[in-house]
Amino acid sequence: MTAHVFLNGEWLPAEAARVSVMDRGFLFGDGVYEVIPVYSRRPFRLEQHLQRLQHSLDGIQLANPHGIKEWIGFVTKLAGEAEWEDQSIYIQVTRGPMAVRNHAFPKVVRPTSVIFAEPMTTPPASQREQGIAAVSAVDIRWLRCDLKTTSLLANCLLRQMAVAAGCVETVLFRDGFLTEGSASSIFVVKDGVLLAPIKNHLMLPGITYDVILELAASHGLPHQVRDITEAETRSADELWMCSSTKEVLPIVTLDGKRVGADGTAGPVFAQMYAWYQEFKATVMRAE
Numbered sequence: 001m002t003a004h005v006f007l008n009g010e011w012l013p014a015e016a017a018r019v020s021v022m023d024r025g026f027l028f029g030d031g032v033y034e035v036i037p038v039y040s041r042r043p044f045r046l047e048q049h050l051q052r053l054q055h056s057l058d059g060i061q062l063a064n065p066h067g068i069k070e071w072i073g074f075v076t077k078l079a080g081e082a083e084w085e086d087q088s089i090y091i092q093v094t095r096g097p098m099a100v101r102n103h104a105f106p107k108v109v110r111p112t113s114v115i116f117a118e119p120m121t122t123p124p125a126s127q128r129e130q131g132i133a134a135v136s137a138v139d140i141r142w143l144r145c146d147l148k149t150t151s152l153l154a155n156c157l158l159r160q161m162a163v164a165a166g167c168v169e170t171v172l173f174r175d176g177f178l179t180e181g182s183a184s185s186i187f188v189v190k191d192g193v194l195l196a197p198i199k200n201h202l203m204l205p206g207i208t209y210d211v212i213l214e215l216a217a218s219h220g221l222p223h224q225v226r227d228i229t230e231a232e233t234r235s236a237d238e239l240w241m242c243s244s245t246k247e248v249l250p251i252v253t254l255d256g257k258r259v260g261a262d263g264t265a266g267p268v269f270a271q272m273y274a275w276y277q278e279f280k281a282t283v284m285r286a287e
């Protein structure tokens with residue numbers, strides 16, 4: 001049996017990797033996580049993911065149980081040994097087990113760290129070519145959406161709204177402004193300009209979001225990072241969702257209404273998708 005689950009410093013077969021029911025991650029969702037895409041066994045933007053992990057740990061006042069070099073070592077080992085060439089590597093750190101259930105932190109914290117890989121399933125070509133359907137909802141989450149915490153109940157409920165409506169994603173609005181998707185960042189295109197919401201406490205600082213803005217800058221695509229109203233989102237020429245596992249996808253209907261004039265994947269999307277694939281290939285060759 002292959003030992004591909006890392007649990008608190010040990011590599012174990014999945015069946016043998018066990019966590020206490022008193023773990024605060026299980027009882028309170030008291031933990032943080034990362035999802036790192038791996039292409040041809042090479043982790044993509046690993047340092048940026050590990051920096052965001054540190055930001056999330058700092059935000060919940062939990063000391064990082066491993067140094068950055070250690071994390072790089074664990075992830076690289078798994079990427080090299082897991083059974084798939086393309087993977088998504090999941091990292092989770094919780095505040096560990098407690099003796100009795102108590103909301104306050106234990107005096108002595110023994111964090112639980114977990115890493116495992118899953119096969120990376122990038123979206124089918126049909127979703128890229130024909131686009132996907134989304135619904136919208138009020139962003140009911142807390143005010144620290146910049147932390148990638150495992151307390152994902154609101155995100156799960158919001159994503160399920162999309163699934164129940166036969167859609168792929170739920171686009172979120174707070175106080176009349178676009179924040180992000182239930183598990184993705186959202187971009188708007190209007191009159192040839194790419195619009196991105198400002199990274200703040202109301203959205204996750206997406207790694208894919210950064211790549212897309214870098215590509216817009218390096219290729220001279222006009223872009224603005226600013227508050228985007230719900231009305232602007234609904235009257236967009238193009239709407240995109242992006243994440244480490246979905247890369248970038250065009251949203252062609254929102255709440256059953258066509259996005260843009262004809263509700264098809266737009267030309268700016270097609271250009272960005274090509275740049276994204278080209279960038280991935282260059283980075284993978286260079287590493």
Ligand code: PDD
Pocket residue numbers: 035155180181182183184185204205206207208209242243244245
């Ligand atoms: N989610 N916003 C939210 C709420 C997310 O959950 C995600 C990603 C993103 C995109 O971030 P990135 O580009 O760094 O993947 C934005 C991951 C994939 C998940 O929870 O599985």
